[in-house]
Amino acid sequence: MCGIAGLWSLDPASAPRSHEIEKMVAALHHRGPDGRGQRIDGPIGLGHARLSIIDLTLGAQPMPNEDRSIWVVFNGEIFNYLELRQTLKQQGHRFDTESDTEVLVHLYEQHGDDFVDHLNGQFAIALWDGRRQRLVLARDRVGMRPLFYTWVRGRLAFASEVKALFTLPEVPRRFDPHAIASTFSYWSVLAPGSVFEGISSLPPGHLMSVDAAGTVQLRRYWDWNFDARSDASAASDDSLAEELRALLIDAVRLQLRADVPVGAYLSGGLDSSIITTIIRNHTSNPLRSFSLTFDDPEFDESAHQRALVEHLHTQHSSVRVGRPDIAAAFARTVWHAEAPVVRTAPAPMMLLADSVRDAGYKVVLTGEGADEAFGGYDLFKEASIRRFVARSPGSRWRSHLLGRLYPYLANSPTAGPAFARQFFATGLDEVDAPWFAHMTRLATTRRMFQFFRDDWRARLLEWDPHAALAATLPAGFSRWQPLERDQYVEAHTLMSGYLLSSQGDRMAMAASVEARYPFLDHRVIEFACRLPPRLKLRGLHEKRLLKQSMAAELPGSITRRSKQPYRAPDSACFFADGRPLPWVAELLSAARLDAAGMFDPLAVGRLVEKCRAGRAIGFGDNIAFVGVLSTMLLHEQFVRPTAGPVAPN
Numbered sequence: 001m002c003g004i005a006g007l008w009s010l011d012p013a014s015a016p017r018s019h020e021i022e023k024m025v026a027a028l029h030h031r032g033p034d035g036r037g038q039r040i041d042g043p044i045g046l047g048h049a050r051l052s053i054i055d056l057t058l059g060a061q062p063m064p065n066e067d068r069s070i071w072v073v074f075n076g077e078i079f080n081y082l083e084l085r086q087t088l089k090q091q092g093h094r095f096d097t098e099s100d101t102e103v104l105v106h107l108y109e110q111h112g113d114d115f116v117d118h119l120n121g122q123f124a125i126a127l128w129d130g131r132r133q134r135l136v137l138a139r140d141r142v143g144m145r146p147l148f149y150t151w152v153r154g155r156l157a158f159a160s161e162v163k164a165l166f167t168l169p170e171v172p173r174r175f176d177p178h179a180i181a182s183t184f185s186y187w188s189v190l191a192p193g194s195v196f197e198g199i200s201s202l203p204p205g206h207l208m209s210v211d212a213a214g215t216v217q218l219r220r221y222w223d224w225n226f227d228a229r230s231d232a233s234a235a236s237d238d239s240l241a242e243e244l245r246a247l248l249i250d251a252v253r254l255q256l257r258a259d260v261p262v263g264a265y266l267s268g269g270l271d272s273s274i275i276t277t278i279i280r281n282h283t284s285n286p287l288r289s290f291s292l293t294f295d296d297p298e299f300d301e302s303a304h305q306r307a308l309v310e311h312l313h314t315q316h317s318s319v320r321v322g323r324p325d326i327a328a329a330f331a332r333t334v335w336h337a338e339a340p341v342v343r344t345a346p347a348p349m350m351l352l353a354d355s356v357r358d359a360g361y362k363v364v365l366t367g368e369g370a371d372e373a374f375g376g377y378d379l380f381k382e383a384s385i386r387r388f389v390a391r392s393p394g395s396r397w398r399s400h401l402l403g404r405l406y407p408y409l410a411n412s413p414t415a416g417p418a419f420a421r422q423f424f425a426t427g428l429d430e431v432d433a434p435w436f437a438h439m440t441r442l443a444t445t446r447r448m449f450q451f452f453r454d455d456w457r458a459r460l461l462e463w464d465p466h467a468a469l470a471a472t473l474p475a476g477f478s479r480w481q482p483l484e485r486d487q488y489v490e491a492h493t494l495m496s497g498y499l500l501s502s503q504g505d506r507m508a509m510a511a512s513v514e515a516r517y518p519f520l521d522h523r524v525i526e527f528a529c530r531l532p533p534r535l536k537l538r539g540l541h542e543k544r545l546l547k548q549s550m551a552a553e554l555p556g557s558i559t560r561r562s563k564q565p566y567r568a569p570d571s572a573c574f575f576a577d578g579r580p581l582p583w584v585a586e587l588l589s590a591a592r593l594d595a596a597g598m599f600d601p602l603a604v605g606r607l608v609e610k611c612r613a614g615r616a617i618g619f620g621d622n623i624a625f626v627g628v629l630s631t632m633l634l635h636e637q638f639v640r641p642t643a644g645p646v647a648p649n
Contacts, residue, residue: 003160004049012042022038035052053260055259059097075147186493188494207219251518326569386431426443
């Protein structure tokens with residue numbers, strides 16, 4: 001795991017300079033505190049901040065091929081590098097290191113741009129082909145590792161994080177209103193955008209090349225695809241469960257490869273329990289686990305964690321988080337996320353990563369991705385019920401099924417039957433729309449718009465969330481089953497843009513820790529895409545085949561337990577003794593809001609008062625408060641006129 005940066009210029013007069021690359025790499029020090037390197041070669045400058053995990057001695061980057069005509073910097077891991085290395089050796093390639101990085105240059109020599117098809121990993125890659133004077137940028141299939149780029153004054157600048165791009169004085173620092181609208185609709189910016197004007201994100205599963213003439217080509221090399229579903233329909237459930245079990249064991253085995261100790265997150269839920277159980281029962285790796293616990297009982301899962309720790313006899317430690325801890329960590333959270341967030345949940349994840357690093361670990365396995373691949377989210381259940389209700393909208397019996405959703409919420413939107421019927425009736429005439437499952441999330445999150453000034457609100461409303469989403473969908477999308485359509489949208493919005501970014505990669509790398517995701521091994525996803533929907537969600541029973549595949553090795557309390565998503569307390573964290581914390585009061589004061597020029601001070605003032613009085617109990621108010629606060633922090637840290645991005649104290 002590392003940070004990469006670089007500059008490409010067609011004009012020799014603006015060729016990259018060493019001090020520019022050095023500043024970009026320095027901004028990524030948290031991603032790679034173990035070493036720095038750079039390579040300037042005419043029109044290209046490549047930089048690297050290293051977190052050493054494989055081949056600790058010889059794995060420095062940038063790394064060349066034998067004749068030094070091809071150079072690469074990359075962030076992430078190639079898990080099947082040993083198998084690729086053996087094949088490449090048989091094809092005549094010579095290796096000077098034991099690193100996974102060196103596989104990339106030889107694989108490119110052998111296969112050209114198709115080298116990415118052979119990779120099992122999580123990566124952002126920048127590769128320079130000196131013979132052809134050609135730059136290649138590539139990103140892993142689901143977006144586990146970030147890669148941003150911008151064109152400015154005829155130069156292409158790229159980096160793992162936006163703060164590295166902002167070290168270049170010519171890169172403007174402005175919010176993109178349409179990207180802000182996307183964030184406060186889908187919780188993330190739809191690819192290929194970022195929240196900053198003029199800065200793009202290379203979409204997951206894409207490769208971009210720039211040749212000597214400045215011609216840019218962008219192509220998708222992989223995507224979630226449910227068209228092969230019939231392949232699995234004829235197989236028995238038992239054989240499919242065994243196939244899945246074998247796949248998961250192999251995915252975990254590959255992702256344990258490292259020359260440093262590897263730990264695992266243990267939440268107490270099904271997904272992390274599967275990962276830790278596989279480590280214990282099917283590998284020789286020591287099982288070291290880490291978890292979060294909360295002072296607030298509503299969010300705490302420590303009892304379930306203890307049960308699994310006792311079952312697996314793991315060496316375990318936990319971090320207990322209270323509201324003051326979240327508030328104290330929030331500015332740092334936003335600094336690393338580089339985007340507004342609508343929940344505080346990323347902050348405890350960063351504190352958990354801190355504890356991993358303090359324990360001497362650089363790598364952890366986590367259960368992210370199982371819900372998207374195997375139909376685990378309440379959103380999928382909610383959409384299924386809403387589609388059922390839509391067939392007979394007047395049926396009170398069907399509407400009563402909504403009351404079985406969200407049993408873990410202290411203030412569930414289903415608690416009041418009349419409100420639930422009204423709220424969840426949104427869009428019942430659009431059951432075939434791509435965004436149907438996400439309409440309630442859109443409605444709740446877009447309430448944020450009312451807190452913007454009139455001029456900003458007008459620009460936000462120019463952006464059509466439905467049209468923007470539709471433009472990202474593949475040609476075969478309408479042929480898929482409703483659950484499959486819901487899965488695709490969730491994987492390309494919340495998962496890639498928020499869970500793997502603001503709550504995943506960024507929070508782990510804030511502590512110089514690499515998170516790995518066995519459920520997002522592309523072989524596991526491709527297998528899941530072939531499954532008939534009944535093996536994912538049936539009625540209100542989620543992840544059916546996944547549970548079946550590991551039932552013999554898990555405690556019954558884990559497989560019987562309903563999904564409880566990871567959450568943390570929100571607006572309440574930022575108030576004490578009936579008052580907003582001093583820094584919160586200052587940041588959300590009328591003067592600071594006016595200076596930033598985005599939010600309506602009167603509307604925000606009413607929201608702050610509502611939260612102060614403890615009346616912000618619903619999702620909408622909490623999302624709005626955290627959204628306003630994080631956007632203001634982001635503005636202070638990156639946008640307001642300064643000599644550069646301002647890191648939190």
